[in-house]
Structure formats: structure tokens, C-alpha cells
Amino acid sequence: MEHYDVIIVGSGLAGLTAALELTTNGKKVLILEKEKVIGGRTSSWDEDGMVVESGFHRHIGYYKALPQVLKKVGVNIDAIVQWEENIDVRIKGKKDAITFGVSPIFGPLDMIKGILGNNDILSWKDKLSLLRFFTSGFLQYLKNPDALDQFNIRDYATKHNVSENALHYAVIPLSAGIFFLPPERYSAKVFFGLFFPAIPRFYRMRVGAYLGGMTELLARPIAQFVEFQNGVIKTGTKVLSLVFENEAVIGVILEEGSKIYAKDIILATHLGGTKEILKKHFIDHPSLENLFKLPTMPAVTIQMEFTKPVLPYDRTTFGPLTSLASFAEQSRSTFTHVQGRLSIILTPPEAFLNMESKDILKHVQKEARELGLDLETNLIDYRIVSRSDDFYSLEPNLDHLRPNQKTEIKGLTLAGDYTRQPYYATMEGAVVSGLKAANLILKKN
Ligand SMILES: Cc1cc2nc3c(=O)[nH]c(=O)nc-3n(C[C@H](O)[C@H](O)[C@H](O)COP(=O)(O)OP(=O)(O)OC[C@H]3O[C@@H](n4cnc5c(N)ncnc54)[C@H](O)[C@@H]3O)c2cc1C
Known part of the structure; x- marks a missing residue:
């Protein structure tokens, strides 16, 4: 036995x-x-001839426990991620993306430019309303995080007089981009709670794209160490x-x-x-x-291969007010074996759970066009990765x-x-x- x-x-x-x-x-x-492959939601595998992953992931610079675990098994986080100091937001009807710096230490100028610039999208009044909203949210989180859970992030923004403009071009990109949920379904506690650990560790803030599949970079080194220590793994x-x-x-x-x-x-x-x-x-x-x-809550992504890159950088990009919650070109970072590679996380995920793959593709191509992106001309292949009950609901x-x-x-x-x-x-x-x-x-x- x-x-x-x-x-x-x-x-x-x-x-x-x-x-x-x-x-x-x-x-x-x-x-x-x-599953046949280890890693769960941080896995990558071959799906009928195309390498896919559970969804594109970003390593956040303030993470502490994950880098420590990886270090223990001989993996240096800096060797497996390509750090990004900026994120892009693409806005319907605008040809170029707007860029925001996310790293006060590694990219201070971009951060300042992002805050002081982009005035055609966010006026000073909009920016001040955001400052009030974030300051109040973080203070409340510090005092009594549970009290924030009764608000969705849209109501919390309204309560703090965040302008519609600031809601559309700052709060929605973050809420949909980070957890694929529109602001009316996203708990204010989770929203502020996710950013909160970045405050004491602000000097580490930036986001990292993995330089390969997550099974290979994250799961396998830990699994091999477990086996080396006589653990047994059965897939x-x-x-x-x-x-x-x-x-x-x-x-x-x-x-x-x-x-x-x-x-x-x-x-x-x-x-x-x-x-x-x-x-x-x-x-x-x-x-x-x-x-x-x-x-529970689902997650649905579309992953596409092209004959050439769709975007000029491999950078996290948000597409507010469309289904393209967050996406990134990955051909220079995670999937370098192909000329062009885009991964898109869709919002709201439930809308895509039972939709046919070809209809999802059509829908995404149409909305991408509104963001100034052509996802048709050079498309080689695509896959939908859909999981119905992976997440707990963040409502x-x-x-x-x-x-x-x-x-x-x-x-x-x-x-x-x-x-x-x-x-x-x-x-x-x-x-x-x-x-x-x-x-x-x-x-x-
Ligand atoms: C599209 C997407 C994007 C994401 N982006 C980010 C990001 O940018 N940054 C970030 O930090 N996090 C991100 N996440 C979240 C992150 O992936 C998860 O929080 C984390 O991987 C969860 O790990 P876990 O071990 O708790 O669960 P899982 O990784 O889900 O592991 C559970 C495992 O249990 C197995 N299992 C389930 N039932 C059984 C059974 N009956 N018998 C045997 N095995 C079973 C499953 O197959 C799975 O391997 C993202 C997730 C998704 C889906």
C-alpha cells in the first residue's frame, strides 16, 4: 500500500x-x-502544434516570496524576466498608444512624463481626482481594508468624484487589465490591496515578462528540486x-x-x-x-501567431472600453520561436466562455481595429485558452x-x-x- x-x-x-x-x-x-503538464495557471504546453500558456503573466517587482522560492532552486528572477518600466494604454479612435511609467526608480523620467504629460487624454482636473481617489483608497486600506470590500471600484470612484474621463482612461484600464473585470464588479479592497504592497517596496516596482514558457521557467525548476529531495510527482x-x-x-x-x-x-x-x-x-x-x-470566476485568453510583430515593443498594454482587457506582443520575450505573437486576456470572461473560437477571433479582430491594430493581415494561427472556474471571484x-x-x-x-x-x-x-x-x-x- x-x-x-x-x-x-x-x-x-x-x-x-x-x-x-x-x-x-x-x-x-x-x-x-x-493535467499532463505541471504548473497549473502558470503553465505552457503544445496545443495541436502551437505553443500556448495558461495566460500571459507579469512578474511584479515587489514580489518577495516567489523570487525567494526560485532562488532556493537555483533560479535568479532577473535571468528569467525582461523588465518593463512602462505600460501602454490604447484608446479607441487614437492611432498611438499613451505610455505610463510604472517604475519610480528604474524609469523615473517615464513615470514623471506619464504623470505630467498625456494632457490631451487626462486634464489636470482628471489627474487631481485620481490623486484624491488613490490617496483615500490607500489610507482606507491601511486603516480598515475590510470596509473597502463593500464597494465596487466604480462606486468608490464616484464617491471620490473621479471624473468620467479619469475613470475611462485610468481606473478601467487598471481594473479590467489586471483582473479582467469591469469596475462595477471589482472589489475596492482587492483593487487597492493589490497595489498596496508596492508602497513600502516602491523601489522594486516594475513588471517583468517571462523569457520563456512558465512551466519551463517556474514550475519545472521547483519540481526538479522537489524530486531531487525525493518527492514524487505524478501527472x-x-x-x-x-x-x-x-x-x-x-x-x-x-x-x-x-x-x-x-x-x-x-x-x-x-x-x-x-x-x-x-x-x-x-x-x-x-x-x-x-x-x-x-x-468562482473564469479566465479566457486568445493567443495568436503572426508573420511579424503586431506591436513595436513587448509591453503590457491595456485596451479600455473594449474586450481586450490586457495584451502584449511576446515575440521578443516569451515566444521567440515565432516572428509575431500576441496574447490577449478578454473581459468580461463569461461573455467568451461558450462562444465558438472563430467568433471570438472575429470579435477580437473587430475591436482591435478600433484600437488601431490589424490582427488579420499577418495572422498565421490562433488558440483560445479558456478555463471556467480557476479564479475565486474578486467581486x-x-x-x-x-x-x-x-x-x-x-x-x-x-x-x-x-x-x-x-x-x-x-x-x-x-x-x-x-x-x-x-x-x-x-x-x-
Ligand atoms: C490568464 C491569467 C493571467 C494571469 N496573470 C497573472 C499575472 O500577471 N501576475 C500574477 O501574479 N498572477 C497572474 N495570474 C494568476 C496566477 O496564475 C495564479 O494566481 C496562480 O498561478 C495560482 O496558483 P495556484 O497554485 O493557487 O493554483 P493553480 O495554478 O490553478 O494550480 C492548481 C492545480 O491543481 C490541479 N488540479 C485541480 N483539480 C485537480 C484534481 N482533481 N486532481 C489533481 N489535480 C488537480 C490543476 O490542474 C492545477 O494544476 C493569472 C492567471 C491567469 C489565468
């Missing part, structure tokens, strides 16, 4: 981080991953439910029916996957009531439903970006949750 100290379900950053921490401390660990192995006996979780039941046992189980699955696994035994468990109430009044890593069920620990940690649904959040889960187990044994 197979027996481990800890079984971790899910090989995303949360599961891999937990495995690294546990194997470092001598635990016998098994990771079970339902293509779906967990159906848990073995629950004498009021304790003591193992997992695989799709093909067999059981594997362990002293502890960490569910490091995305929220939808966690609910699936837990529902058989725990749907009515009072301590998991909130988890089952927390809604108002839900944050209190996020569970702790520690559960009241003996033998069961949770990890994943939806569990309670201060970085919300990000790679950094996933890593922090994995560390917390591993430490809970290490402390008790």
Missing part, C-alpha cells in the same frame, strides 16, 4: 512551493496533478475525492478508483477543483460553509469567504491563491499560501 507523509493535490505554484518546503524538511511527499492523475475515516482525512481516491494514503493531505487545487474534491464528504460541513459559498463582499489554510478537519490543509493571504489571486499569493500550508504541517509534526 502506497503511503506518504503528505499528499499534495495540484502542481500549481501553491502545491509546488508546499512540496519544496516539506521535502526540504525531510517529509515524504507525493504531488498528484490531473495525468486526477483526484476524485478524499478518504475520510474516523473523522480524519487519511488519503485520496483517484479517478481510476485506487486509493493512496498519507498522514496529511494538502489540497492545492484551484477553487473549482477544491469544491469538486470536497463536496462528497464536506458539502454540509459547517467549517467549510464559506468556501462553498465563495463563487465586492466576498473576501471574508476566503478560507484559511488550516481547516477544522483532521488531516486536511488547503493551499492556493483563493486561500487567505495578502496577495489575492496572484503568483505571489499562491506561493505564500503554499508556504503557510507547509508550515502548518511542519509545526504540528
Whole structure:
């Protein structure tokens, strides 16, 4: 009978981080991953002849735990990202993008130019309204973050007299660009909370594009280190439910029916996957009531290859008031094997979940045209990557439903970006949750 100290379900950053921490401390660990490829939402794979990824990602300069985990496995973050000091916003009807600096230390002039310039888009009155809005949001977050969760970001902006113009060209690009949600669906707590850690670490602020697929750059080095420390990783192995006996979780039941046992189980699955696994035994468990109430949210991206680059730089770009929430040329950074490569995250994601691929393509090409982009002439191929329940919903009044890593069920620990940690649904959040889960187990044994 197979027996481990800890079984971790899910090989995303949360599961891999937990495995690294546990194997470092001598635990016998098994990771079970339902997909053929490791990495979860930070993965890349070949989809019928085209290399795709779970969605284009940016490494934020203030992240601390993720670079530390990578360092531990011999990866220097500066060697695997191409840093960007600017972001672009493309506006309907305007030929050129407007550029904003995001890095006070690495690109101070661009930052100043972005704030003082762009006056044809944002007047001084608009800019002052934004200053009031951000100052008040950050102060409120510092004082009482939970109070912010009752507002959506549009209402919070209205409350602080943010002009329509500033809403369209600054707040909407950020809310749709960062979490694919229109401002009326985006919690003000999550919005300000995501920027908040950048304040004390402002000197590290910039965004990094990965110089390759995320499985290769992030997941695999951690997985290899886990294996080096005698951890076992099985891909293509779906967990159906848990073995629950004498009021304790003591193992997992695989799709093909067999059981594997362990002293502890960490569910490091995305929220939808966690609910699936837990529902058989725990749907009515009072301590998991909130988890089952927390809604999920989809993510949909279109990834396209061209005979030449579509954009002059590989830079994060927002397309406010269109479905193109955020996008980037990637042929000079992540996917250098092709001449032109664009990845676009779509908003609102639900609108595209059940749409045919060819209709999504047509819709995106039409809206891109309004942003001054031709996504037709040099197109070679495209893929839609769509996941229905990966994210927990970032809408108002839900944050209190996020569970702790520690559960009241003996033998069961949770990890994943939806569990309670201060970085919300990000790679950094996933890593922090994995560390917390591993430490809970290490402390008790
Ligand atoms: C399009 C997109 C863009 C993003 N952009 C950014 C960004 O720019 N910056 C940033 O920091 N974050 C970004 N994120 C968020 C980031 O990817 C996630 O927060 C993070 O990767 C979550 O990691 P996780 O380990 O919690 O979950 P996941 O990575 O979802 O891992 C869960 C794993 O569990 C596996 N699993 C589920 N059910 C089972 C089962 N029954 N049996 C076995 N295995 C199972 C899944 O296959 C998966 O591998 C983005 C996400 C998406 C989708």
C-alpha cells in the first residue's frame, strides 16, 4: 500500500512551493496533478502544434516570496524576466498608444512624463481626482481594508468624484487589465490591496515578462528540486475525492478508483477543483460553509501567431472600453520561436466562455481595429485558452469567504491563491499560501 507523509493535490505554484518546503524538511511527499503538464495557471504546453500558456503573466517587482522560492532552486528572477518600466494604454479612435511609467526608480523620467504629460487624454482636473481617489483608497486600506470590500471600484470612484474621463482612461484600464473585470464588479479592497504592497517596496516596482514558457521557467525548476529531495510527482492523475475515516482525512481516491494514503493531505487545487474534491464528504460541513459559498470566476485568453510583430515593443498594454482587457506582443520575450505573437486576456470572461473560437477571433479582430491594430493581415494561427472556474471571484463582499489554510478537519490543509493571504489571486499569493500550508504541517509534526 502506497503511503506518504503528505499528499499534495495540484502542481500549481501553491502545491509546488508546499512540496519544496516539506521535502526540504525531510517529509515524504507525493504531488498528484490531473493535467499532463505541471504548473497549473502558470503553465505552457503544445496545443495541436502551437505553443500556448495558461495566460500571459507579469512578474511584479515587489514580489518577495516567489523570487525567494526560485532562488532556493537555483533560479535568479532577473535571468528569467525582461523588465518593463512602462505600460501602454490604447484608446479607441487614437492611432498611438499613451505610455505610463510604472517604475519610480528604474524609469523615473517615464513615470514623471506619464504623470505630467498625456494632457490631451487626462486634464489636470482628471489627474487631481485620481490623486484624491488613490490617496483615500490607500489610507482606507491601511486603516480598515475590510470596509473597502463593500464597494465596487466604480462606486468608490464616484464617491471620490473621479471624473468620467479619469475613470475611462485610468481606473478601467487598471481594473479590467489586471483582473479582467469591469469596475462595477471589482472589489475596492482587492483593487487597492493589490497595489498596496508596492508602497513600502516602491523601489522594486516594475513588471517583468517571462523569457520563456512558465512551466519551463517556474514550475519545472521547483519540481526538479522537489524530486531531487525525493518527492514524487505524478501527472495525468486526477483526484476524485478524499478518504475520510474516523473523522480524519487519511488519503485520496483517484479517478481510476485506487486509493493512496498519507498522514496529511494538502489540497492545492484551484477553487473549482477544491469544491469538486470536497463536496462528497464536506458539502454540509459547517467549517467549510464559506468556501462553498465563495463563487468562482473564469479566465479566457486568445493567443495568436503572426508573420511579424503586431506591436513595436513587448509591453503590457491595456485596451479600455473594449474586450481586450490586457495584451502584449511576446515575440521578443516569451515566444521567440515565432516572428509575431500576441496574447490577449478578454473581459468580461463569461461573455467568451461558450462562444465558438472563430467568433471570438472575429470579435477580437473587430475591436482591435478600433484600437488601431490589424490582427488579420499577418495572422498565421490562433488558440483560445479558456478555463471556467480557476479564479475565486474578486467581486465586492466576498473576501471574508476566503478560507484559511488550516481547516477544522483532521488531516486536511488547503493551499492556493483563493486561500487567505495578502496577495489575492496572484503568483505571489499562491506561493505564500503554499508556504503557510507547509508550515502548518511542519509545526504540528
Ligand atoms: C490568464 C491569467 C493571467 C494571469 N496573470 C497573472 C499575472 O500577471 N501576475 C500574477 O501574479 N498572477 C497572474 N495570474 C494568476 C496566477 O496564475 C495564479 O494566481 C496562480 O498561478 C495560482 O496558483 P495556484 O497554485 O493557487 O493554483 P493553480 O495554478 O490553478 O494550480 C492548481 C492545480 O491543481 C490541479 N488540479 C485541480 N483539480 C485537480 C484534481 N482533481 N486532481 C489533481 N489535480 C488537480 C490543476 O490542474 C492545477 O494544476 C493569472 C492567471 C491567469 C489565468
